[in-house]
Amino acid sequence: MNLLTKICALLFLVSPLFLKAQRAETLMEKNWKFTREDDSAFSSAGYNDTQWQTVHVPHDWAICGPFSKENDQQETIIRQDGQKEARVMAGRTGGLPFTGVGWYRTHFKSPVDLRNKSVTLLFDGAMSNATVFVNGKKAGNWPYGYNSFYLDVTPYLNPEGDNVVAVRLENLPESSRWYPGAGLYRNVHLIVTGKTHIPVWGTYITTPEADEQQAKVVIRTKIEQPADAELSLQTAIADAAGNIIKTVTTRLTGSPDSGYLQELNITRPSLWYPEHPYLYKVYSRLYKKGRLVDVYTTSFGIRSISLVPGKGFFLNGKNIKFKGVCNHHDLGPLGAAMNEAAIRRQVRILKDMGANAIRTSHNMPAPELVKACDEMGMLLMAESFDEWETPKMKNGYHLFFKDWAEKDLVNLVHHYRNNPSVVLWSIGNEIPDQGTARGRELAKYLQDICHREDPTRPVTQGMDNMPAALANGMAQLMDIPGFNYRTFLYQKDFPELPQQLLLGTETVSTVSSRGIYEFPVARYAMKTYPNHQSSSYDLEYCSWSDLPEDNFIMQDDLRYAMGEFVWTGFDYLGEPTPYYYDWPNHSSLFGIIDLAGIPKDRFYLYRSLWQKKKETLHILPHWNWPGKEGQVIPVFVYTSYPSAELFINGKSQGRRTKDTSFTVFNTGDEASAKKLDRQKRYRLMWMDTRYEPGVVKVVAYDKNNRPVAEQEMRTAGKPDHIELAADRTTIKADGKDISFITVKIVDRQGNFCSQETRTIHFKASGSGTYKAAANGNPISLEPFQAPQMQLFSGQLTALVQSSETPGIITFEASAEGVKSGTLKIRTSK
Secondary structure (H helix, E strand, O other), rough: OOOHHHHEEEHHHHHHHHOOOOOOEEEOOOEEEOOOOHHHHHHOOOOOOOOOOEEEEOOOOOOOOOOOOOOOEHHHHEHHOOOOEEEOOOEEEEEEEEEEEHHHHOOOOOOOOOOEEEEEEEEOOOOOOOOEEEEEEEEEEEEEOOOOOOEHHHHHHHOOEEEEEEEEEOOOOOOOOOOOOOOOOOEEEEEEEEEOOOOOEEEEEEEEEEEEEEEEEEEEEEEOOOOOOEEEEEEEEEOOOEEEEEEEEEEEEEEHHHHHHEEEEEOOOOOEEHHHHHHHEEEEEEEEOOOEEEEEEEEEEEOOOEEOOOOEEOOOEEEEOOOEEOOOOHHHHHOOOOOHHHHHHHHHHHHHHOOOEEEEEEOOOOOOHHHHHHHHOOOEEOOOOOOOOOOOOOOOHHHHHHHHHHHHHHHHHHHHHOOOOEEEEEEEEOOOOOOHHHHOOOOHHHHHHHHHHHHOEEEEEEEEHHHHHHOOOOHHHHHHHHHHEEEEHHHHHHHOOOOEEEEEEEEEOOOOOOOOOOOOOOOOEEEOOOOOOOHHHHHHOOOOOOOOHHHHHHHOOOOOOEEEEEOOOOOOOOOOOOOOOOOOEEEEEOEEOOOOEEEOHHHHHHHHHHHHOOOOEEOOOOOOOOOOOOOOEEEEEEEEOOOOOOOOOOOOOOEEEOOOOOOOOOOOOOOHHHHOOOHHOEEEHHHEOEEOOOOEEEEOOOOOOOEEEEEEEOOOOOOOEEEEEOOOOEEOOOOOOEEEEEEEEEEEEOOEEEOOEEEEEEEEEOOEEEEEEEEOOOOOOOOOOOOOOEEOOOEEHHHHHHHHEEEEEEEEEEEEOOEEEEEEEEEOO
């Protein structure tokens, strides 16, 4: 790029006309007042709210607890899980007090003069049944707590003085199957523009032709304008470095419903891939009678999507199988309150495992997740609903479907149709309407909305009753038929699918507790134990589901299988299957990664197959078994290499090699499952090793039988000191950024004390504060915010949050009988 071009690009961005544009967007984060009481007087502009609690938004009112089995106790039948009679379930929605009413109020004066302006409030998510008042007048409402919505509040404002926004939220009991969170749990935006402006989500960018040589970029821009306006639109595309590479100016006439159309061609574009998440920006500059009145910025990526019958999903002409996970929206100890650092940490962990996709189960995602996936390279299936007309929950979405489904789906599509990471729309999850005569009609209604608003992406849904969905035509209708579980139906049902495509929209539901191992080691369905845990030998699953290898083998051996989305990437609050009725279980065991963000053993099994570019060599279980000397303790190894030899205290236990003779075609029967035949293809297992304290060593061999890697695990001695490790030692001094610190106890030589459960006390000083902690124990009732917590299987995660003052945060963790640990985190602007 020559000097003149750089200067022109700089002038475009900082010209006086640019700076005088009338758009101002503010995050409404601070100085909100909050109460759990309910009174219609709270909407009044003059109400005295000084005695209410002061909170920052995003805010989840329920995450502080306390935990109780009485919170949203449900007597119900979970038909999807094969249950036949109703029973009382505690902990199904996390055991947290999220039901009921909450009010938020805030006062503001606009950063700019509001006379002759248009003002919009944009809510990224408000849980739920939101009613918004501005200066005592109702500005609007939105029932669905997971969706983003916006309101034009211009008519209700005091342009020159104080303005009051009040929001009433209500979560009904028996409205959710998992912990939904509560409150203004995502960001609230105040957007001020001129009367003539580009509205919220007002641009739509597509790349109908895109390859490494040439890309056609089509931009449709909507304008809110007076009828007599003389308008022109200048649109510029900037590359990732901020250089303007293309510009077009159009004189605007008429008011097309689809927006004003502009087209530009880019030579030798940088295509967006998960491995190369290259982003461009569009700057839309709106002029009225030659004067700049608005500037709107849109991020986008250049990439193409196609489906090939019998072969699957193609991105930029390259066949990609989905190595995906399903995730609920809660962030463990932070609850549902959105935090960008926590979201990006989750994406980093998943990418290290080798995942390339996330399904936003079973609802609309936070904008910060979509942005992170755009920037970090993660494909997204953006999901919408868990119910249509037929209820799963007494107070579920079926109450709103008739009047709100189209509005909700349009908002989802308009919000994210410019984001390159979003490659699939999902219109539902395990919808009971699969089994009704009207099911196909409803599916067509929703899929048609997606096609109308964005014809560039395919539509799917997760169907768990494939015989019924085939019988009523729903499965044949979808762009991509999505199978939830039932891998045994893949080969049987595929010939009935005219699309010749099949996607595992939800798979596996293996359950495990980090660091907990049960004996004897065998394959079990719905196994429960007195300790309320599940074994981390990764052989336990649910009555409707299976094990990781039951899906690996489908994806490897059936070309038409497009990939899978594992249930789940992270543990989440609620749904403590298989402990439906057993308080204090109140969080899931499905996660590959626990509620504290610490990987379970299963993480390394997926990594060994999905992360081809990195070495994986992982031994389980731990080797601290006092009292079990001489007893059989099977040893498993998860590795990216084809074979390995195991040693215990220097004595070889033999060499194991992954057995590729087992295929989808000669396994799957009950006898094969009991012998763990499919597991033998993907993991190395020594089933008869006996415990003796000391050293377990594994040596891995490549395909040429050369030793290429080794790993050791030692029996720990007496606990000696606390060891700390932060995910990031430098964070932003913005009052929001978080460093996640893994806390564990080790012996004097640094060997991990895997069975430690002592209580750790936390202190943070300097330019930040202690925020919360989680230990990954699904039955722990300790408050996440308390300055102490018990270790679970020797570990936990503590969170420290920055202040707005740059400097150093000093974090200290202490426990009785061991040396403390100290860690310093730097914060900077």
